[in-house]
Amino acid sequence: MTWRERLPPVRGRLAFDEPLAPFTWLRVGGPAEVLFIPQDEQDLEAFLQGLDPGAPLTVLGVGSNTLVRDGGVEGVVVRLGRGFGDIKPLDGSRLYAGAAVLDAALAKAAGVAGLAGLEFFTGVPGAIGGACAMNAGCYGAETKDVLVEAYALTRQGRRLILSNEDMGFGYRRCEAAAGQRLIFTGALFQGVPDDPAEVQDRMGEITARREASQPIRDKTGGSTFKNPEGRSAWRLVDEAGWRGRLFQAPAPLGGGGAMFSPQHANFLINPGEATAADLEGLGEAVRADVLARFGVPLEWEIRRIGTPAA
Ligand SMILES: Cc1cc2nc3c(=O)[nH]c(=O)nc-3n(C[C@H](O)[C@H](O)[C@H](O)COP(=O)(O)OP(=O)(O)OC[C@H]3O[C@@H](n4cnc5c(N)ncnc54)[C@H](O)[C@@H]3O)c2cc1C
Numbered sequence: 001m002t003w004r005e006r007l008p009p010v011r012g013r014l015a016f017d018e019p020l021a022p023f024t025w026l027r028v029g030g031p032a033e034v035l036f037i038p039q040d041e042q043d044l045e046a047f048l049q050g051l052d053p054g055a056p057l058t059v060l061g062v063g064s065n066t067l068v069r070d071g072g073v074e075g076v077v078v079r080l081g082r083g084f085g086d087i088k089p090l091d092g093s094r095l096y097a098g099a100a101v102l103d104a105a106l107a108k109a110a111g112v113a114g115l116a117g118l119e120f121f122t123g124v125p126g127a128i129g130g131a132c133a134m135n136a137g138c139y140g141a142e143t144k145d146v147l148v149e150a151y152a153l154t155r156q157g158r159r160l161i162l163s164n165e166d167m168g169f170g171y172r173r174c175e176a177a178a179g180q181r182l183i184f185t186g187a188l189f190q191g192v193p194d195d196p197a198e199v200q201d202r203m204g205e206i207t208a209r210r211e212a213s214q215p216i217r218d219k220t221g222g223s224t225f226k227n228p229e230g231r232s233a234w235r236l237v238d239e240a241g242w243r244g245r246l247f248q249a250p251a252p253l254g255g256g257g258a259m260f261s262p263q264h265a266n267f268l269i270n271p272g273e274a275t276a277a278d279l280e281g282l283g284e285a286v287r288a289d290v291l292a293r294f295g296v297p298l299e300w301e302i303r304r305i306g307t308p309a310a
Pocket of ligand 1: 025058059060061062063064065066080099123124125126127128129130131132133134135136137138172177182183184185214215216220221222223303
């Protein structure tokens with residue numbers, strides 16, 4: 001029997017060959033061999049304890065930083081939903097948020113509670129699990145600055161509490177979660193008491209700044225490349241002439257084409273009917289061009305998962 005035939009019983013949703021494109025911002029890519037949406041933490045824990053250790057496992061948040069390749073994702077894809085959506089105030093200046101809580105919803109809750117420090121989450125369109133895994137941040141603040149501890153399950157279904165230090169945070173990186181070793185189920189954040197009106201004003205400023213500078217209504221994956229030491233990725237992409245230029249992978253892989261946003265040159269966008277091959281092909285073409293022109297290796301910030309179309 002294969003691992004697929006020996007999946008543990010669950011209370012949540014298990015689906016086979018489920019398209020993943022609707023679960024990502026870029027809206028491309030093939031299906032998950034198995035998609036699991038656990039009902040709650042106990043459901044996920046029991047599933048992981050019973051899952052064949054040989055089954056590949058991938059975690060997906062709200063897919064705002066993920067490109068799913070056209071051939072889909074082998075193994076089990078876990079996607080956290082409503083059962084991980086609680087926000088709870090604790091000890092006056094702390095907030096617990098489940099891993100499926102949108103970053104913006106946590107920022108809003110902090111604003112209502114009059115807690116400063118979490119305003120930046122308003123500018124990140126992911127969920128808390130993704131924020132922990134990516135050390136998400138913007139405008140000089142990041143998850144590392146406000147996280148007290150994170151709650152996770154190991155691949156074998158063992159519960160862990162990780163302190164801020166245990167997370168091994170770096171620039172858009174969390175060493176503890178590398179290689180899909182952990183599934184975050186929630187996290188505890190520290191705020192600083194402040195006037196709620198002032199916190200909300202600062203969030204309003206972040207939203208306005210985002211609207212003016214980023215293609216937030218497009219099908220995009222956020223920053224495509226990490227900023228190389230001392231350089232701006234967007235400037236390198238722009239100076240190499242790729243802003244707004246349509247790129248199509250060769251048939252039969254190519255679809256409607258992909259481009260770097262005319263509004264922000266480090267934002268890869270799907271202007272309509274792109275395939276994952278169009279998007280990744282463009283990213284790779286730009287990396288090669290920037291390396292050849294400026295000698296700077298660009299590193300992907302967008303997580304690419306799955307296999308190319310056969
Ligand atoms: C318009 C736009 C603007 C953006 N601006 C910013 C920005 O300013 N700053 C910034 O940092 N990012 C930004 N991003 C990128 C993205 O929103 C963040 O990286 C976000 O933290 C990803 O969260 P997610 O839930 O979408 O994760 P996903 O894209 O679903 O996953 C990203 C990674 O996190 C892992 N992951 C997700 N959930 C869990 C979990 N529960 N447990 C373990 N691992 C998990 C996945 O396995 C994957 O490796 C932007 C994206 C868009 C589309």
